[in-house]
Amino acid sequence: MLATERESLRHEIAELAEKFEHKRDGMMPMLETIQEKYRCVSDFAMQEVARQLGVFPTEVYGVVSFYSFLSTEPKGKFVIRLCRTLSCDFAGKREVARQLENELGIRFGETTKDRLFSLEYCNCLGMCDNGPALLVNNDVYTRVHPELVSDILEKYRRMFGPASQLEEMEAHHA
Amino acid sequence: MANVVHIMERYEPGSGLKKALSQSRQDVIRTVRESGIKGRGGAGFPTAVKWNLCAVVQSEKKFIVCNADEGEPGTFKDRLLLAERTDALFDGITIGGYAIGAKLGIIYLRAEYTYMRPGLEAKLAERRTSGLLGTSILGSGCNFDIEVRMGAGAYVCGEETALIQSLEGNRGEPRNRPPYPVNTGLVGAPTSVNNVETLIACAHILAKGPEWFRKFGTEASTGTKLLSISGDCKKPGVYEVPWGISLADVIDLCGGEGAKAVQVGGASGRTVPAAQFRRKLGFEDLATGGSIIIIGPERDLLDVAENFLDFFVEESCGQCTPCREGNPKLLEGVQLLKHGKCSIGYLRELQGLGRTMQAASKCGLGQSSANAFLDITEHFRSEILGRVSERGQGSGAREQGRAS
Numbered sequence: 123m124l125a126t127e128r129e130s131l132r133h134e135i136a137e138l139a140e141k142f143e144h145k146r147d148g149m150m151p152m153l154e155t156i157q158e159k160y161r162c163v164s165d166f167a168m169q170e171v172a173r174q175l176g177v178f179p180t181e182v183y184g185v186v187s188f189y190s191f192l193s194t195e196p197k198g199k200f201v202i203r204l205c206r207t208l209s210c211d212f213a214g215k216r217e218v219a220r221q222l223e224n225e226l227g228i229r230f231g232e233t234t235k236d237r238l239f240s241l242e243y244c245n246c247l248g249m250c251d252n253g254p255a256l257l258v259n260n261d262v263y264t265r266v267h268p269e270l271v272s273d274i275l276e277k278y279r280r281m282f283g284p285a286s287q288l289e290e291m292e293a294h295h296a
Numbered sequence: 297m298a299n300v301v302h303i304m305e306r307y308e309p310g311s312g313l314k315k316a317l318s319q320s321r322q323d324v325i326r327t328v329r330e331s332g333i334k335g336r337g338g339a340g341f342p343t344a345v346k347w348n349l350c351a352v353v354q355s356e357k358k359f360i361v362c363n364a365d366e367g368e369p370g371t372f373k374d375r376l377l378l379a380e381r382t383d384a385l386f387d388g389i390t391i392g393g394y395a396i397g398a399k400l401g402i403i404y405l406r407a408e409y410t411y412m413r414p415g416l417e418a419k420l421a422e423r424r425t426s427g428l429l430g431t432s433i434l435g436s437g438c439n440f441d442i443e444v445r446m447g448a449g450a451y452v453c454g455e456e457t458a459l460i461q462s463l464e465g466n467r468g469e470p471r472n473r474p475p476y477p478v479n480t481g482l483v484g485a486p487t488s489v490n491n492v493e494t495l496i497a498c499a500h501i502l503a504k505g506p507e508w509f510r511k512f513g514t515e516a517s518t519g520t521k522l523l524s525i526s527g528d529c530k531k532p533g534v535y536e537v538p539w540g541i542s543l544a545d546v547i548d549l550c551g552g553e554g555a556k557a558v559q560v561g562g563a564s565g566r567t568v569p570a571a572q573f574r575r576k577l578g579f580e581d582l583a584t585g586g587s588i589i590i591i592g593p594e595r596d597l598l599d600v601a602e603n604f605l606d607f608f609v610e611e612s613c614g615q616c617t618p619c620r621e622g623n624p625k626l627l628e629g630v631q632l633l634k635h636g637k638c639s640i641g642y643l644r645e646l647q648g649l650g651r652t653m654q655a656a657s658k659c660g661l662g663q664s665s666a667n668a669f670l671d672i673t674e675h676f677r678s679e680i681l682g683r684v685s686e687r688g689q690g691s692g693a694r695e696q697g698r699a700s
């Protein structure tokens with residue numbers, strides 16, 4: 123990370139902390155904001171959050187590592203979360219999983235090289251009457267079948283133009 | 297259909313709240329007590345008792361928290377309520393806040409439902425403008441506001457003390473109880489945690505009276521219950537039924553004929569075999585937060601047990617030994633059974649372990665995670681014992697790769 127970017131992240135975190143009056147109970151919304159923007163909470167970010175809230179960095183790490191929507195490693199621009207729980211399993215999630223891997227060329231737990239997509243399993247999304255269900259970031263898709271998978275991915279690919287451009291943009295945050 | 301009711305459908309926005317604010321706090325709690333309502337989140341604790349415990353504590357700061365973490369596998373009725381019964385929900389939270397003497401209500405919304413946040417925020421803003429929230433609500437002198445806080449993907453945070461930990465910016469690890477949240481909750485202040493459906497039902501009870509509510513259900517389980525029905529049936533969805541309905545009738549409702557079992561209460565609930573479909577939903581027998589998963593005749597019950605145990609291994613917070621160590625052991629046992637490699641003696645040991653987990657785990661997660669395993673290994677022995685190893689292979693292989 124460039125020095126200037128460190129500075130701007132430091133500044134951003136200080137502003138967030140201000141908003142939550144440097145209170146411990148502001149930690150979750152702070153981390154969520156950072157995760158959303160940078161797609162991870164980096165070591166540096168954790169240190170800064172700790173400093174601003176007056177706690178040890180390990181405590182922040184403890185929190186980040188606890189929740190499945192927070193991560194210390196950068197995620198793709200779009201995180202795909204396929205529900206692996208029973209009703210979606212009954213409804214055909216295994217075929218959808220296979221197709222997702224085929225289309226993306228990665229396995230579950232991985233991120234595509236262009237850093238556009240991360241593929242993960244999650245637990246019940248509360249869409250069990252319309253499974254298989256998956257999330258792409260905050261968008262929910264229901265009754266997904268293998269045929270639909272490529273359409274969904276295409277939609278997000280188009281949203282962000284050529285991968286190379288994105289890669290450049292991303293490289294700065296790594 | 298005689299078994300479907302729609303009492304939670306029509307609600308005049310503000311009606312329950314208006315009635316509540318025209319009464320004393322004690323009278324509001326009395327009305328809720330007379331309705332007999334018990335918590336809809338699963339544990340079934342009487343709502344009036346919880347509110348009263350909170351109300352009688354002297355404290356400058358108190359909170360009412362709406363538990364919208366809905367993470368139990370097979371549950372989706374709160375999602376529907378959050379989207380389509382928003383007025384009744386906000387009325388319910390405000391009524392509860394008034395009753396216990398809180399100035400702030402917090403909706404703890406699961407991260408998976410982030411897409412609903414803008415809608416909820418917009419509705420809150422609207423209510424502030426129309427005087428249903430904010431300073432001196434409806435001219436009553438009562439001040440109250442509601443904010444939305446997000447979860448970050450952890451099933452255990454639905455447990456009320458873990459939820460509070462999460463709100464405080466900690467790992468969502470359940471606390472020892474006592475002290476209970478009604479005494480020492482969010483930032484040490486008395487806190488009432490209530491399920492979405494409970495709060496909505498309370499708004500209706502205030503609007504229409506406790507006798508009206510008691511007309512539905514049974515003596516010990518008054519009112520109606522929303523069921524989230526999924527799995528092998530023709531008409532999955534959310535149904536409102538009176539407590540006391542039999543599983544056979546539930547199966548009729550949703551077109552789940554031929555089911556060999558019904559999972560009542562989600563992964564942490566009970567696996568009820570077809571021979572017991574006369575059993576009834578209610579606090580007398582099968583209590584449930586409303587998750588009903590129909591298991592069709594072709595399903596492998598070891599797949600079911602494996603799916604649930606995978607879930608618990610992943611979602612256990614790891615704080616206490618029976619749950620942290622027990623769930624992987626049971627999962628391993630299911631895989632042995634699948635491959636036809638489990639002796640009866642070892643199965644007996646695993647069942648003993650399951651009962652130990654029920655008795656010795658710190659929170660509801662570990663206390664209930666062995667339920668399905670125990671039910672399946674008790675009721676479906678002929679199906680699970682002595683398998684030829686090919687059968688288990690390829691089906692339900694464990695998924696790796698969930699986020700950190």
Ligand SMILES: Cc1cc2nc3c(=O)[nH]c(=O)nc-3n(C[C@H](O)[C@H](O)[C@H](O)COP(=O)(O)O)c2cc1C
Nearest residue numbers: 335336337363365366367454455456490491494660
């Ligand atoms: C592991 C676990 C998960 C839970 N998840 C939820 C949930 O998602 N929603 C909920 O309302 N209650 C959940 N509960 C129950 C809560 O601890 C609490 O009893 C409930 O929110 C109280 O509200 P009620 O009295 O209105 O039911 C969960 C309990 C446990 C042990």
Ligand code: SF4
Nearest residue numbers: 613615616619659662
């Ligand atoms: S029972 Fe499981 S989830 Fe509950 S406190 Fe113990 S380890 Fe954590």
Ligand code: FES
Nearest residue numbers: 205210247249250
């Ligand atoms: S089981 Fe997949 S959404 Fe509930």
